[in-house]
Amino acid sequence: MRNINKFFLILILLFLKTIAYGSENFYDQAVDKFNAKKFDDSKFLFHRNIVFNPRDAKSYLYLAKIFNSEENQKEEEKNLNTALLLEPNNEEAIYMLIQINLDKSNFSKANELLAKLDIVCKDFCSKKKEIEKTLQNLEAKNEKKQ
Numbered sequence: 001m002r003n004i005n006k007f008f009l010i011l012i013l014l015f016l017k018t019i020a021y022g023s024e025n026f027y028d029q030a031v032d033k034f035n036a037k038k039f040d041d042s043k044f045l046f047h048r049n050i051v052f053n054p055r056d057a058k059s060y061l062y063l064a065k066i067f068n069s070e071e072n073q074k075e076e077e078k079n080l081n082t083a084l085l086l087e088p089n090n091e092e093a094i095y096m097l098i099q100i101n102l103d104k105s106n107f108s109k110a111n112e113l114l115a116k117l118d119i120v121c122k123d124f125c126s127k128k129k130e131i132e133k134t135l136q137n138l139e140a141k142n143e144k145k146q
Contacts (some may be wrong), residue, residue: 026052027059039066057087064096073100089120098131107139 030045043066046059053059060083067076077100083093094117101110114131121128 027056030059030062034062034066039069042066055086057083057090057093060086061090061093064093068096073103076100091117091121091124094120095124095127095131102131102134102138105138105142107135107142110135 026045026049030042030049033039033042033045043063046063046066049056049059060079064076064079064083067073067079077097080093080097080100083090084097087093094113098110098113098117101107101113110131114128114135117124117128117131
């Protein structure tokens with residue numbers, strides 16, 4: 001009886017290890033496909049990775065990038081919001097959301113996100129000045145129209 005229990009325990013451990021490796025492998029394959037600009041294949045693999053690891057903010061961020069290239073702003077924004085829900089200090093997701101809000105002329109939300117970017121920035125600090133200038137220009141244009 002003990003041998004049977006050990007056998008099942010080993011089988012379960014091997015199964016769990018295979019699942020963990022498989023989900024990691026999906027992510028790596030998806031990134032490779034993304035870098036090769038095979039967006040349909042990478043989108044499929046990122047979705048598979050999310051099935052195994054639903055809290056992987058990086059997969060949602062990559063999906064947002066894919067939807068950006070497809071000019072599907074609604075799906076891009078949805079995936080960026082999910083990425084920020086899982087990883088609130090993700091600079092790239094904040095930056096991409098600022099761009100979406102600038103496109104929508106939602107200046108108050110863009111300013112709110114810009115303030116958040118200012119607090120968490122490490123890699124995207126140089127983009128902050130560019131966004132501020134764009135925001136000022138767009139707000140000035142908007143005021144002239146009114």
